[in-house]
Amino acid sequence: MCLAVPAKIIETDGQQAIVEIGGLRKQASIVLLPEAVTGDYVLLHAGFAISMIDKKEALETLLLFEELAPPGGRPGLSGPGPEDGDLGLKETPAADDE
Template identity: 40%
Template structure:
């Protein structure tokens, strides 16, 4: 099972993008996205390296809140990198 995580697009270069997720920057593939993305958009990441969907900022913020709640519940002090 894969956990899908939201990330904000920082830059786009063809079929790849640099995204920010919990303060960490990652280079990800956009090859699986059915629509183009731009700087500032949010995408859903799977397997930490593939953007599989675009999402709006409100949905991304709600996902982050849910992840924070989960981490707090299980006692984790650090956010995932």
């Protein structure tokens, strides 16, 4: 059960935050994840951040999958060490929604 979606924290104000998913921004509560700060990726469930997404673990899982992928059919991992919070994948600008 329990839908939860990875969301990026754009700003925080006390227990409230604005999060972004694929160019969509929504109010969320971080009362259950007080350590969350701007730039973190969190799992969002029913309007609440419920867990921090661990970038290192995510990359390790992807690397494991990449080893398993047949030649030419690489998984979504592109390039080595990402610097800016996400997995180093190019984000399509929200302008694509215009």
